[in-house]
Amino acid sequence: MGINVDKAPDSEPDPEDVLSRMRSAGVQLTPENYHVWFEYVRGENSQLVSQVERIRAAGELFTKEINKKLYTEFFDDDGDDRARRLAQKKTHAVLREALNGILTSQSNTSDYQDSLNDFTEAMTNLTDTKGIAGLVKELVRESNRMAQSNIFYQNQLEDVRAEAVKLNEELEEAMRSSSIDPLTGLFNRKAVDEKLEELLERFRENGTVFSAVMIDVDKFRDFNTRYGHQIGDAVLRVVSNTLKESVKGLDFVARYGGEEFIVLFPKTSRDNAAIVADKMRIAVEEHRKRISSTGEVLDPITISCGVAEITTSDNAESVIHRADQALYLAKNSGRNQVKTEQDLD
16 A cells, blocks of 8 residues: 655654554664655655555565665765654654553553452342352453453563664664764764754853864874874874873763864863863873884874864854864974964964
């Protein structure tokens, strides 16, 4: 049966309907696949609906390759956040269904208790054996109904619980992998953008300041040229580990791209962020990297840092731009030092 593509835009598919269609088509439950089928059942994307209907009409299996092709064709990288939101929404929905099951079961339990009370009252008013036997028969029937109802809701609860747990695990892994730089294990540029928006929103709501520190590895190309890219990668890992060890719980460390890093300091002024940045700079310089195959000790690794603090006229780009300008001032002033936006004047 096809999907109605003329659905009202505000109409949201029933999560159980989406799951049911996925199961009947043999589609694995993953955040990406759920995204595709959520939109398919929603029916607003006529091209997606036509594509899925064509596959179903041809009797083709929804293999891993076909599922991936559907997701890639209709939802680019910019849709990842929406896919996660939809998957989260689905997870909440199945948990809500579980709660409804529990409440229904409890309601059935209450009805059963009322039935028992009615039977007890009726029993005291009966004196003939036939009447008592009839009540006992009704009691057995009601007890069997209650037992079957409990089993049904227990099974339903277990099914939705298992689906929710599985999807949450996959969702967490998808979110983690999409926000982590594989080389250094730090957050990546995408995660930086999300964190900046979070800090900006907090600043606009209650004036909670934050500072940004842009960091660049000095003469990084020399390491690559002289020792090769493997040693260059090792240098980046040394810097990333040192940065992580130099900050506290709320501070946010990420690889911004190439040999550039960024640290966001919530509830921290520019001057205090500059103090921490200088400690990071010293910690990196004190580290000595040795090539295991030859025993050769590399030249000291140094970093340059630029610091800026959020202002009322800022957006995400402008505060990063000022920190970047301060960083280039530090590099042009001899490297291996910290400069702030105040030094730009």
